[in-house]
Amino acid sequence: MNAHDAVPDDVRTAYEAACTRLLSLQSDDGSWEGEMEWNTTILSQYVIVLRVLQRPPDEGSRQGMVTHFRNTRTPEGGWGMHPAAPPSPYATLLAYVALRLLGLGPGDPLTAGARKWLGTQPGGARCVPQWGRFWLAVLGIVPYREVAPFPPEAMLLPRWFPLHPERLLGWTRMLYQAMSYLYGARFRADLGPLADALRRELFATPATPSAPGPDVVFPRGRLLRALQQCLRGWERVHSRRLRRAALERCHHAVVDEQYASPVHGLSSVNALMECLVLFAHDRRHPMLDAAVARLEYWRWADEKNGVRICGERSLVWDTTFAVQALLAAGPQHRSEQAASALHKACTYLRAARITTYPGLNPPLRKVIGGWAFSDGDSRWPVGDCTAEAVDALLGARDALGSGAGPAGTDGPLPPRSLSGALDVILDRQNRDGGFGTLDRQRTGRWLDVLNPTEMFAQCMVDSSSVDCTGSALTALARMRGLLPPRERRRADAAIRRGATYLRSAQNPDGSFAGTWGINYTYAAFHAARGLRAAGAPPDDPALRLLGHWLTATQLADGGWGEDWRGCVEQRYIALGHALPEMTSWAVLAGLDTLGPGSPSVAAGVRWLCTAQEADGSWSDDHVNAVFFATMMINYRLYAAYFPTLALGRYLRAVTPITPRGAA
Structure with a gap:
């Protein structure tokens, strides 16, 4: 059966239902946002920080937090690092401590089950990676000598030095300057008798040598162990005067971030650490109250799953793809409601563009003219978020005309704004030609050898990625025709x-x-x-080879599904069943490689139509994203807009474009 003959009616029905569902999820301000479902570790850290700052949650919030811990516990009695994961010593240890800080006794079913599970692990609570030990040291449960060294003196190194923190990936750099302050000051909270109780409960058995726990995905290598041994020696002989200068440099860096991000921090983890630094520096720090108030931005709550702290907010990211999905099928498949929603979304995205930088020091990267992952109040533009915002706004400009912007403007994205966006995107292009996220890569990948986290990978430098590069090329190709000659040449190169x-x-x-x-x-x-945007034809050898791979990995049910374990093992691992996001990504790639007439593409589209629920949605209860190679996430809205995007683009490819309402 030819895909052009029988499928479009089914696809049209599915696409219209998906659009209706997507429109129902739009917020009043024109944005879309779905929860980024991760794990309980940030909630645990939030509870710890509130206790250290002596600002306990109100009773309603406390109950909501306990509810979330209860609802996310695994059958074994622990907590995993993501919704599909087995129990994790790191997540379980932090959850146990947080629950005790929330007032649960050691005999409560939640805490007793967690302690019992930890006891089954070789070494018990001692098998947690270094990040877990760091939090225990902050609470005064273990001494800092058991923590991997984070010397603040690195902040005093010459900026050209290969190990200067400025060479780190932005998220990592911001964490380092906060953690190294706490480490260098040997900050310890006063928990009173509870500290001794936790020490007895968690370390009831004597220490014995044990293998790294299951969270230690990347054990410390010989070079890192040697470096850390030298740094421990430095801790015994360092100059107190130099230490004070280093701590003040770290404190100033945290203060600068408070000014640079006056509404909320780079991420919830960074914001929590910075609160601790301000408190450790001065319990009456003039910026502390505002820093604590900003933590509310990261709070997510509902009656079913209680109170939790999200790792990131995704308003700009979700809105850009929702716009692309509503535009995908062309004007003949766009309702008046969708057109109105697109106008609102464009207004939101225009306002979310970063136009100021209030930091005390010049930023390390281009800021003005970009878009952040979260919203317009962030001062951390991201390369692929900027690219997707440009693509969405220019797509709306092409589809809706200048009316997509507020009255008196040049459409969704005026030409003068393109120059700023171009600068931000190109500032993230690395020497290898690929694009990164927050920064340009500032040193070689060799720095990954010195990664002290044991849990994460690809977190030391802002390396190029296929994902970010594809987004950047798509936006650059769309904007190049609107740029003046000099900037067009920059974009072409x-x-x-x-x-x-x-x-x-x-x-x-x-x-x-x-x-x-x-x-x-x-x-x-x-x-x-990205390759198609760069001018590669469908029969380009790279695209042909990718098309063969798509066909070879298609499942028997017609869709595509990929196991999250492949991220850790760095290989493709197929699931036994398809998932909506992965099928959508494969269909979209298939349209660019195999073409709309391919049986593989048609089978993937049929799977999406069959898997769609009566309300126009798809199942959204599985992990679909990752960061730092090991931390899996579920973007709740991925299952809403990516299938819509795939169906829309397929529909547009297989049906002739006719004016809406024509016979």
Whole structure:
């Protein structure tokens, strides 16, 4: 059966239902946002910080937090690092401590079950990675000598030095300057008798040598162990005067971030650490009250799952893809309600563009003219978020005309705004031609060898990724025709270099490895759209090879599904059943490689139509994204807008474009 003959009616019905569902999820301000479901570790850290700051939650919040811990506990009695994971010593240890701080006794079913499970692990609570030990040291439960050294003196190194913190990835750099202050000051909270009780409960058995626990995915290598041994020696002989200067440098860096991000921090983890630094520096610090108040931004609550703290907010990111999904099928499939929603969304995205930087010191990267992942109050623009916002706004401009913007403007994105967006995107292009996120790569990947976290990978430098590069090339290709000649030449050169990077990143079997989504399927979507945007025809050898890989990995049910474990093991692992996001990414990549007439693409589309619920939704209870290679996330709205986008683009590809209302 030819895909052009019988499928479009089914696809049209499914697409219209998906659009109706998507429209129902739009907020009054024009944005979309779904919860980024992760794990309980940030909630645990939030509870710890409130206790250290002597600002206990109100009773309603306390009950909501306990509810969330209860609802997310695994059958074994612990807590996992993501919704699909087995129990984690790190997450379980922090949850146990947080529950005790919330007033639960050691005999409560939640705490007793957690302690029992920890006791089954080799070494018990001692098997937690270094980040767990750091929090125990902050609480005064273990001495700082058991924590990997975070010397603040690194902040005093010359900026050209290879180990200067400025060379780190932005998230890591901000954490380092806060953690190193707490480590260097040997800050310890006063829990009173509870500290001794926790010490007895968690370390009831004598210490014995044990293998690294299951959270230690990347054990410390010989070079890192040698460096840490030297740093421990430094802790015994360092100059007190130099230590005071280093601590003050860390404190100033935290204060600068408070000014640079006056509404909320870079992430919830960073914001929590910075509160501790301000408190450790001065319990009556003039910025502390505002810093604590900002933590409310990261709070997520509902009656079913209680109170939790999200790792990130995704308003800009979700809104850009929702806009693209509503535009995907073309004007003949766009309702008046959708057009109105697009106008509101464009207004939101325009307002979310970063136009000021209130920090005390010049930023390390281009800021003005970009978009953050979260919202317009963030001062941390991200390369692919900026690219997707540009793509969405220019797509709306092409589809809706200048009316997509407020009266008296030049449409959703005036030409003068394109220059700022171009600068932000190009500032994230690395020497290899690929694009990063917050920063340009400032040192070699060799720095990953010195990664002290034991739990994360790819967290030391802002390396290029296929995902970010595909987004950047798509936006650059769309905006280039609107740029003046000089900037157009800059965009063209960046596109050529980016396409070269994508070709070099392709694996021999045709696949690409992802960085921010799961995993090879997500990368296929971005690689295909990026190469097509760069001018590659469908029969380009790289695209043909990617098309063969898509066909070879298609499941018997017609869809695609990828196991999250492949991110950790750095290989493709298929699931036994399809998932809506991964099927959507594969269909979108297939449209750019195999073409709309391909049986594989048609089968994927049929799976999406069949898997759709009566209300126009798809199942959204599975992990679909990743950060730092090991931390899995579930973006709740991925299952809403990516299938809509795939169905819309397929529908547009297989049906002729006719004026709406024509016979």
